[in-house]
Amino acid sequence: MKILVAVKRVVDYNVKVRAKADGTGADTANAKMSINPFCEIAVEEAVRLKEKGVATEIVAISIGAKQSQEQIRTALALGADRGILVETDTDLEPLAVAKCLKAIVDKETPDLVILGKQSIDGDNNQTGQMLGALAGMPQGTFASEVNVAEGKVKVTREIDGGLQTVALNLPAIVTTDLRLNEPRYASLPNIMKAKKKPLETVTPADLGVDTATRVKLLKVAPPAERQAGIKVADVAELVEKLKNEAKVI
Amino acid sequence: MDTPLLNDSDLHFLLYEFLDTEALLARPRYCEHSREVFDATLNTAKTIAEKYFANHNAKGDAHEPQFDGEKVSLIPETQAAWNAFAEAGFLAAHHDFDDGGLQMPEVILRTAMAYFTAANIATAGYGFLTIGAANLIHTFGSPEQKARFLPAMLDGRASGTMALTEPGQGSALADIKTSATPADDGSYRIRGNKMYISGGDHSLTENIIHLVLAKIAGAPAGAGGISLFIVPKFLVNDDGTLGARNDVALAGLLHKMGFRNTTSTVLNFGERDGAIGYLVGEPHQGLRYMFQMMNEARIGVGAGAAILGYQGFNYSLNYARQRPQGRLPSSRDATSPQVNIIEHADVRRLLLSQKAYAEGGLALCLYASSLVEDARTGATETARTNAFTLLDLITPVVKSWPSKYGLKANDNAIQVLGGAGYIREYPVEQYFRDNRLNPIHEGTEGIQGLDLLGRKVPQKNMAGYQLLRAAINATLDDARPFDSAHALAQTLATHLHAFDQTTQQLMARLAQTPDATLANATVYLDVFGRVLVSWLWLKQAVIASRQLDQHRTDLPDVEINFYRGKLQAARYYIEWELPEIMPQLALLDGANSRCFDMQDAWF
Ligand SMILES: Cc1cc2nc3c(=O)[nH]c(=O)nc-3n(C[C@H](O)[C@H](O)[C@H](O)COP(=O)(O)OP(=O)(O)OC[C@H]3O[C@@H](n4cnc5c(N)ncnc54)[C@H](O)[C@@H]3O)c2cc1C
Ligand SMILES: Cc1cc2nc3c(=O)[nH]c(=O)nc-3n(C[C@H](O)[C@H](O)[C@H](O)COP(=O)(O)OP(=O)(O)OC[C@H]3O[C@@H](n4cnc5c(N)ncnc54)[C@H](O)[C@@H]3O)c2cc1C
Numbered sequence: 001m002k003i004l005v006a007v008k009r010v011v012d013y014n015v016k017v018r019a020k021a022d023g024t025g026a027d028t029a030n031a032k033m034s035i036n037p038f039c040e041i042a043v044e045e046a047v048r049l050k051e052k053g054v055a056t057e058i059v060a061i062s063i064g065a066k067q068s069q070e071q072i073r074t075a076l077a078l079g080a081d082r083g084i085l086v087e088t089d090t091d092l093e094p095l096a097v098a099k100c101l102k103a104i105v106d107k108e109t110p111d112l113v114i115l116g117k118q119s120i121d122g123d124n125n126q127t128g129q130m131l132g133a134l135a136g137m138p139q140g141t142f143a144s145e146v147n148v149a150e151g152k153v154k155v156t157r158e159i160d161g162g163l164q165t166v167a168l169n170l171p172a173i174v175t176t177d178l179r180l181n182e183p184r185y186a187s188l189p190n191i192m193k194a195k196k197k198p199l200e201t202v203t204p205a206d207l208g209v210d211t212a213t214r215v216k217l218l219k220v221a222p223p224a225e226r227q228a229g230i231k232v233a234d235v236a237e238l239v240e241k242l243k244n245e246a247k248v249i
Numbered sequence: 250m251d252t253p254l255l256n257d258s259d260l261h262f263l264l265y266e267f268l269d270t271e272a273l274l275a276r277p278r279y280c281e282h283s284r285e286v287f288d289a290t291l292n293t294a295k296t297i298a299e300k301y302f303a304n305h306n307a308k309g310d311a312h313e314p315q316f317d318g319e320k321v322s323l324i325p326e327t328q329a330a331w332n333a334f335a336e337a338g339f340l341a342a343h344h345d346f347d348d349g350g351l352q353m354p355e356v357i358l359r360t361a362m363a364y365f366t367a368a369n370i371a372t373a374g375y376g377f378l379t380i381g382a383a384n385l386i387h388t389f390g391s392p393e394q395k396a397r398f399l400p401a402m403l404d405g406r407a408s409g410t411m412a413l414t415e416p417g418q419g420s421a422l423a424d425i426k427t428s429a430t431p432a433d434d435g436s437y438r439i440r441g442n443k444m445y446i447s448g449g450d451h452s453l454t455e456n457i458i459h460l461v462l463a464k465i466a467g468a469p470a471g472a473g474g475i476s477l478f479i480v481p482k483f484l485v486n487d488d489g490t491l492g493a494r495n496d497v498a499l500a501g502l503l504h505k506m507g508f509r510n511t512t513s514t515v516l517n518f519g520e521r522d523g524a525i526g527y528l529v530g531e532p533h534q535g536l537r538y539m540f541q542m543m544n545e546a547r548i549g550v551g552a553g554a555a556i557l558g559y560q561g562f563n564y565s566l567n568y569a570r571q572r573p574q575g576r577l578p579s580s581r582d583a584t585s586p587q588v589n590i591i592e593h594a595d596v597r598r599l600l601l602s603q604k605a606y607a608e609g610g611l612a613l614c615l616y617a618s619s620l621v622e623d624a625r626t627g628a629t630e631t632a633r634t635n636a637f638t639l640l641d642l643i644t645p646v647v648k649s650w651p652s653k654y655g656l657k658a659n660d661n662a663i664q665v666l667g668g669a670g671y672i673r674e675y676p677v678e679q680y681f682r683d684n685r686l687n688p689i690h691e692g693t694e695g696i697q698g699l700d701l702l703g704r705k706v707p708q709k710n711m712a713g714y715q716l717l718r719a720a721i722n723a724t725l726d727d728a729r730p731f732d733s734a735h736a737l738a739q740t741l742a743t744h745l746h747a748f749d750q751t752t753q754q755l756m757a758r759l760a761q762t763p764d765a766t767l768a769n770a771t772v773y774l775d776v777f778g779r780v781l782v783s784w785l786w787l788k789q790a791v792i793a794s795r796q797l798d799q800h801r802t803d804l805p806d807v808e809i810n811f812y813r814g815k816l817q818a819a820r821y822y823i824e825w826e827l828p829e830i831m832p833q834l835a836l837l838d839g840a841n842s843r844c845f846d847m848q849d850a851w852f
Contacts, residue, residue, distance in 0.1 A: 029805035032257060073285055185296040188338035188351050191289045192281070 001148070001170075002057045003046040004110040006101060007039040007075050009068040010121040023219045026121075035071040038116025040078075041176040044183040045146055046114055047079035054148045057081050059108060063100050065089055069199060076194035077186035083199040088211060094122070096204070096211045098130035103207035105135050110171060112153060117142050117175040128175035138168040141175040252564040252676060254298055254367040255556065255611075258811055260291070260360055263612055266792050268619050273354050276626045281346075287357050293337055294361035301330040302368035309371055309510030310679050314451070316502045321451045321512055330372050331453045334365065335405025340379055344387065349403055355625075359552060359618040363611070366556045370683050371510035375408055377549055378448045382409025382460050385542045386479065389530040397485050398458055407456040411542060412443040412480075412516065419445075420696050422536060423472040427463040427518065429526060438523025439463055439480055442500070442515065445690075449514030450482075450499040456491060457482040460542075461518065461526060462535050469533065477535030478526035480518065496524040507682030544640075547648035547691050548617045554687040555610025558655030561662030561680045562603035569596055569665055590665070599661040604814070605822040606658040608789075609782045610651035616785060617647040635716055642705045642713030643781060645697035650778035652687035653694065659684050698770035701777060703763070707756055714752065721745065721784045728787060731794035733816060737823045741783050744827055748780050751834045758840065768845035769837055776830045776837070783827045790819035 011017055012032040020027045035043075049055040060075035062068040063086040072083035086100045105113060118125040132139035140146075140155025144163065147154040148170075157164045158177045186194070204211045232238045242249045264270045270287065273279050305326035314323050334340070343358050344350025365373040383402040386394060401407035418425045427441025439461060443449070450457065459480045468474030484492035498520050503513040518524040530538055573587040590596045620643075623636035659681040663670030670677050688694045706714055721741075728738035755773065758766045793812035796804065804812075835841075 027805065030808055070285060070288075074289065077289060185293045185300075185333075185337060186289060187336060188290055188293065188342050188353070191286055191293065192351055194289075195281070195283065195286060 001049075001055045001112065002059065002108065002110040003049060003055045004059050004061060004101075004105065004108060004113045005039070005042045005046045005075065005080065006097075006113070006115040006127070007043060007060050007062050007068075007071045008036040008116070008119045008121075009033050009062060009064050009071045010036045010119050013037055013120055019220045019222045023221055025217070025220050033067070033070070035074050036116050036119040036121075038118060038120070038176050038178070039071075039075075040116075040183040041178070041180050042114040042116055042174075043075045043078050043080060044181045045143075045174075045176060046112075047184075048181065049112075049146075049148060050079065055112075059084060059110070061086065061101065061104055063088065063092060063097050063204075072199055073194050074186060076197045076199070077191045078184060079190070080197075082197055085199065085201045086204060086207065087201050088204050090211055090213070092204075092211055093213055093215055094124045094126035095130055095214065096209060097127050098134055099209045100204055100207055101127070101131050102134040103209060105131070105137075105171075112148070112171060113137070113173045114146075115173070115175050117177055128173055132173045135173075137171055137173050139173040139175070140166050140168050142177040143174050144177050144179045146174055146180065251303075252560050252567075254295060254303065254364050255559055256563070257295075258807075259608060259611075260363070262789075262792075262811070262815075263615050264356065264360060267612060267789060268356065268615060270354070270356055270619075273356075273622065273626075276628070278352055278626050279354060281352070282354075287354075290342075290353065290357060291361055291364070294339070294364040297330075297333045297337055298364035298368035301326070301333040302365050302372055305330070305372065305510070306369040307676065307679065309369065310507070310683075313504065313509040314502055314512045316450075316499065321499065321502065323451055323453070323510065323512070327372050327375075327510060328453055330369070331375055331405065331408075334376050339376060340383070340405055341403040343380075343384075344403065348387075348399070355622040356615055356618040359548070359615060362549075363552060363556055366553050367560050369510070370553055370557060371508045374508070374511035375448050375451075375453060377546075378411065379407075379409040381542045381546055381549075382411060382458055384545065385411075385460055385477075385538060386458075386529070388541060389477070389538045390479070394479060394527060394529065397487075397489070398479060398481070400489060401454075401456060401485070402458060406454055407458050407481075408448055408451075408454040409458045409460065410446050410448050411539070411546070412446045412449070412459045412461040413539065414443060414445045416442055416444045416515070420693060422462065422475065423470075425462060425464065425475065427461065429463040429465045429476060429478060429528075430523065431465070432523075432525075437463075437465070437478060437526045437528060438519060439478060439526040440519030440523050442517055444515050445503065446514045446516050447511050449512060449516050451512050455483070456485070459497065459516070460529070460539070462539060463526070465532055472536050474533055475535045476532050477529040477538045479529060480524050480526040484525060496521045506685055507679065508686050543691060544644055545621065547644055548614055548621070550687050550691045551610065551617070551647045551649070551651040552614035554655035554684055555607055555614055555651040556655075557680045557684040557687075558603065558610060558651065558658030559607040561659040561677050562600070562607045564675075564677055564680075565603065565662035565665035565670075566591075566600055568669070569600060596665055599665045601818060601821045602826075603658040603661050604818045605786070605826070606651075606654040608815075608818060609786055609822060610655055612785045612789065613647055613650065613782060617643065638709065638713045639716045639720070641708075642701075642717060645692075645701040645705060645774065646778045646781055648691060649688065649694050649697040649774060650782060652684075653775070653778070655687065656681065656684045694774070695771055698772075698774035699767055702755065702770040702773045703759070703767050706752065707759060711756070717781075718745075718749070721780075724784060724788050724791065727791045728794075731791065731798060733820075734787065734790045734794040737787055737790055737819060740823050740827065741780075741787055744783070744830060745780065747834050748776065748830065751776075751837050754838060762840075765840060765842060765845055768842065769840075772833050772836055776833050779827055779830050783823050786819040786822045789815050793819070 011028050012034040015031045017026045046058045058080040060072050060080040060083045062072050115128045142158045143155045144158045145156035152167050153172050154167050312324050341350045342353040386398055415425055429437040429439050432438055461478045461480045462475050464474050465476055482497055486492045496519050498517045500515040500517050569591040572590045574590050620636045620640035624633050627633040627636055662677040669675045725738045728734040793815040796812045
């Protein structure tokens, strides 16, 4: 069984990102970059399936700038077998990312595609679902448990009301939630081995994908600063303030 | 509030701007490596340090190791940390590919280790000791000894110790009493007591390999009569499995001020028929062999001290940014909001001195590690010899300067926190207690002073000193194009002149009046440290000035601020702390003998 995992290069979750003064975006210059935490969980799940003997090959894909190779190498050090970089200097939107992935799915014909439910930079939560629609594959999103047996994958999903388990025919798409697993760290011997694993580079044009942006960014601004709290004398005053000052009731 | 582990930007700066670590990739030994591999290694170290080491730094301090008469128990997190450290490959990383290692360069590994130390210096101790002991066996052991003991020490089944100190002997090892008697099978029987042995017993590993200093009967008196032995807790069979329990007994644990999660043990060798020990290398060469390990351990001690200083700095800096207290002297408005204490100049003094000590100390230790590297893998014979000579000269300072000023940094961190600094609900008092060990072990401050002035400066016709002066002069030249760095270079040059003169005088007096001259060796050690660290700060200031000059418009704010911070710390150190050598030099020049002349009875 072949598994495709998508890994995205994002600003490290420890970095406090600030909005640029001119409102055109977030200031990420020289910030530490890492593999998106949800993608890391996706890689871990694939590696566990391989360790269990369920999967035989794991291909890690990243779509982005040349430096995204580092995140592919991280995935390779964690246990993926080879990597594909779809190199582009434009910041792709989920639809374009999903189209690139679709093209690779056509070529690689994996049995399972595992992605993060979202990336912590854009927070869109769309790519997996869009890929499902484009590729005509069933999807199990927000996975907190994944079991492959008898040509199906059972995915336990974290939904508002609790947990829901779905059984999907393979090939299928799984997007990971935080509680699916705890990713391992790359051991030093595996970091060295990752250097020797194959990493292929293609471009969206090679894949025939049009990467034009469809969403217009109007403005990026920091969230309003929290005001200091105040003490109220009684419930009546509280209700009055909620109604007339905060205007929330 | 968690304390961040070190500062990734600074480590990056130290490795790739202050040192040229990427240049190592051109050396044959490292051709399989890449910058990506280095960075991934550091990332793994940080991840493990955050997850498995930082989680029990305070807990290990509050629940020190226990001995019930049979078994030593540690809090369980220690085992998880050891396992993660070993499984990730850190015990084996610097060994050759052929020996199951990864040929990781010294300076990268030292930086990786810095994360573990920052997270939990006491738990990190087990790994450090094991790496050091394995190095010693690797360098001086026979092929048979290597095959028997190293595999388990590289994969984490066995840990190591260095057993030098005895109840009666610490600084002066020449007089140790532990004895070694030859047995018929070529091994030796070891008898004697060792004290303060770190990691001397615990159940983290199935075996413990002690490296023990002892004297073979009939050996010459003094340091030239000491031999080195491998004494395992359990004997190791030819196939690597464990054999009988050796005659090494834990007499008890010592109860420490800090560093508590590292066991400190009193060990009895040979309570019954004598502990079986295997001679390493030649007889009577043991202290020389051990010194190789101690020289690396001394850089490790310096680094540990600097890193504890760093952690206190990180914590107190965050605290100062968030603690509102009082108003500026000029403020007359009692209804105005209080300012955060970082606004007070005196608090900034406390923080800036910590920055100078912590970052300066780490720079010093990484520079020393780069010399260890160059001494081994430098391109030419001359490059290797020079690196070794220079390293040999500065090792006492690399050990003692951070041990003194890292501790002072922690003192200042406590001061920044005020009352909060003094109570155990906040982490900085533990940093201070942990750090108080560093001026004591691996040769006390006094012993380092004697080593520097009595041996290291004069040796080889002052060859090390000349190399250091040449290196400093090169930086003085580098500073010339930049106004801010050049001003600092001039201040340094003036002090260097005085320093050189005093050094020459001391060298002349050393032969005639050794006792009186060496009486003030600790003062000289401090002067030397201030000069050396001023140089390293000037080097950093030159890089910062160049970046600020050439890229003022295209660097992001965070980087501009980073370089400005480097420049300001260099200014602080060279303008505030370097000039303090002048009165110290006056004491040395005048051969001031107040301490030397003081009589026992006068106290
Ligand atoms: C927590 C801890 C861990 C340790 N771990 C180990 C270990 O793993 N293995 C090991 O072998 N040892 C270990 N040690 C021992 C350590 O190396 C010794 O404590 C140290 O060498 C000092 O020896 P001492 O304690 O006997 O002090 P002493 O040698 O008695 O020194 C006492 C004082 O006298 C001064 N002094 C002594 N001789 C001279 C001299 N010639 N000139 C001027 N001043 C002098 C010293 O500077 C010091 O101030 C450890 C110690 C501690 C506290
Ligand atoms: C063991 C202990 C016993 C104590 N016992 C008592 C007691 O019995 N009764 C009692 O009332 N209190 C007691 N205290 C409290 C003690 O007096 C305070 O801790 C002390 O006054 C410092 O205040 P703080 O801890 O709030 O520190 P902060 O005032 O927050 O000071 C933190 C840092 O900021 C600096 N700073 C603050 N303001 C300025 C300024 N304007 N300019 C420059 N620097 C500034 C300080 O010098 C310090 O370095 C005790 C404290 C301890 C630790």
